[in-house]
Amino acid sequence: MRLLLIEDEKELAAALAVALAKHGIVTDHTTHLADAFELTLQNDYDAILLDRRLPDGEGLTFVPKLRRSGRDTPIIVLTARNEPLERVEGLDIGADDYLGKPFLVEELMARVRAVLRRPTNLAETEIVAGRMVINPLHLNVAIDSTQFDLPRRELLVLIALAKRKNKTVRRSTLEEAVYNYEEEIQSNALDAHISRLRKRLADAGSGVAIHNIRGVGYLLKDE
Amino acid sequence: MRLLLIEDEKELAAALAVALAKHGIVTDHTTHLADAFELTLQNDYDAILLDRRLPDGEGLTFVPKLRRSGRDTPIIVLTARNEPLERVEGLDIGADDYLGKPFLVEELMARVRAVLRRPTNLAETEIVAGRMVINPLHLNVAIDSTQFDLPRRELLVLIALAKRKNKTVRRSTLEEAVYNYEEEIQSNALDAHISRLRKRLADAGSGVAIHNIRGVGYLLKDE
DNA sequence: CCACGAAGGTTGCAGCAGCATTACGGAAAC
DNA sequence: GTTTCCGTAATGCTGCTGCAACCTTCGTGG
Incomplete structure (x- = not known):
């Protein structure tokens, strides 16, 4: 299993990668949207973890971009802003789930599993x-x-x-x-x-x- | 949402069904384990409420039977016996939660929600x-x-x-x-x-x- | 290679199954 | 007592579906 993590806080990213590794998940990490898109072209990810606030723009803009390119890789949006309205924003745009920081790694794992279970079962x-x-x-x-x-x-x-x-x-x-x-x-x-x-x-x-x-x-x- | 209630006290069962209906939950009810298994074959329940003391045997025996048949429908065990040791017994065997009678419907609902939240889809x-x-x-x-x-x-x-x-x-x-x-x-x-x-x-x-x-x-x- | 028969393809049409809507009365909720 | 909900049934409508008539393609044997 292989995830793409798009997140500019490097400490958080590193900690997450370690935690995910314990669950047998390989994580690729990037801090910029531009690189992220490149990476999705070169690799086949099982899911994508996406921060909203990124150095080169609003993370959500990545979602339609990926969808338009024909892929339906599950996307879980990570963010500090956890207002209901913003949840809707994310989900509306085609993300699969939404997770407000701070969160427990266990909770993230549960969501990753949930999101992955969907396509597999299908x-x-x-x-x-x-x-x-x-x-x-x-x-x-x-x-x-x-x-x-x-x-x-x-x-x-x-x-x-x-x-x-x-x-x-x-x-x-x-x-x-x-x-x-x-x-x-x-x-x-x-x-x-x-x-x-x-x-x-x-x-x-x-x-x-x-x-x-x-x-x-x-x-x-x-x- | 659809629950299976396995409970031999008919008044309690009827009262529960009414209470659950108010929460928009459709409840199927049976008093015997044998029928219960049949019903699980015919329907796809979101969760199962299981009494321990039943006319045709110990309710807990139902849990491994269902699990062996390949389903992971959440099971909440209802019982008068609320000793910690018995809790463990139930959970050990593959039940998802345990609720001692008497209980408030609100408490049951909270547990149903919790149990539903867990498995698949946050x-x-x-x-x-x-x-x-x-x-x-x-x-x-x-x-x-x-x-x-x-x-x-x-x-x-x-x-x-x-x-x-x-x-x-x-x-x-x-x-x-x-x-x-x-x-x-x-x-x-x-x-x-x-x-x-x-x-x-x-x-x-x-x-x-x-x-x-x-x-x-x-x-x-x-x- | 052509002819001919059989299998398959296409299309208009009539009948009807399936759906939408609404009014009504009993029941339940407030 | 008033209002809302809900099941029932009557009514009207749409377009699916089975049929049949006619056309096309395929394959075989003369």
């Missing part, structure tokens, strides 16, 4: 395909982290395909995924759903395509 | 959505830092949606968040709540909107 249930993130458990689909709505039947088809991404899914498997045994299906309804789903995926620039394997079934692939 | 204590700040633990909602009061059921719906802000929440999930299994729901009560909640959110200029995902559920988004 990773177990979420499928990435093209620019899409598909969550079969919650039945939702996002493209570039904005919600992508689909009609229920098309959604079920997509999920069934995504679960076996890059592998052929038999036609009969799809039918079972979309219809229960009570609902008999007398026409090419499934084909129609595939067709409509393809159109929507293309229009939305999803980055995936549904291929047909003649006589067998379908297959979802990155474009 | 970050979840406050959710920002539009101009609202929602605190699921304390069940309050503020718009521009002034208190925004909602009827209980609507509040529960809002919180369930807010916890998964920008993501679809299944209709069934919402129903579970608002009703316990005894309260059967024979009509479109949930729809009615959604409708009324929408109106209130709009009138108050909350800055959020509830969208419907046909066939799946609902979704809370910034406007």
Whole structure:
């Protein structure tokens, strides 16, 4: 596990690094925002600890910058200012948590763990395909982290395909995924759903395509 | 928020359920350990309140059973025996807290909150959505830092949606968040709540909107 | 290499499932 | 006693969905 610590008080930073090391966490440290961004490009951090008051500006400005660059690394904001309104400010802008100084290292650790647990757990249930993130458990689909709505039947088809991404899914498997045994299906309804789903995926620039394997079934692939 | 109460004294159980309901907590109740385990399989509880002395055995035996099944739902043990030694017994075995009868409901609530705060998400204590700040633990909602009061059921719906802000929440999930299994729901009560909640959110200029995902559920988004 | 049949693709349409809204009355809270 | 909450049911509406008709692509055998 590797954290980036952006903090200009060197004593605090050093103490934190030691404390985190005891929890088996590797910490990179910088005092300036400019360097911080560089570092995020070169390394893949599990989380970022961010001070607000920094020599080269307000720490919060870093959050949208990182987000715009396409990364969703969890960010925990550290600060002396702990007013409710400022909390909101931080969270609103896309930070994941907020911790007012002074704090106990144990409390920080708890928050780091909490913030890390989130994506890991999600990773177990979420499928990435093209620019899409598909969550079969919650039945939702996002493209570039904005919600992508689909009609229920098309959604079920997509999920069934995504679960076996890059592998052929038999036609009969799809039918079972979309219809229960009570609902008999007398026409090419499934084909129609595939067709409509393809159109929507293309229009939305999803980055995936549904291929047909003649006589067998379908297959979802990155474009 | 949803609790499982395992307690054989029915009057106490009923009184507790009412008291917890006032705090916006949905309570499922059972008197036997055997049923309790079943219920934990079928539902996802935020915490479990467990009596020690039960008709079909020592309540504590339930703790390792649940843990072995892979769940870490917080358990608070309730009991008349409040000897320090017995506390240790309970905690040792994997319970999270211990409360000797008689107790004040307020004390119980404080412990429930504490136990919920611990495991996962400190970050979840406050959710920002539009101009609202929602605190699921304390069940309050503020718009521009002034208190925004909602009827209980609507509040529960809002919180369930807010916890998964920008993501679809299944209709069934919402129903579970608002009703316990005894309260059967024979009509479109949930729809009615959604409708009324929408109106209130709009009138108050909350800055959020509830969208419907046909066939799946609902979704809370910034406007 | 062409023709032909089968599998798959596309699209308009009608019916209906699912949702939104609102009024009403009983119940609970104040 | 008044007000608010809540479940129910009636009403209206939207757009999903199954169907069918028609078109395109694929693969095989002559």
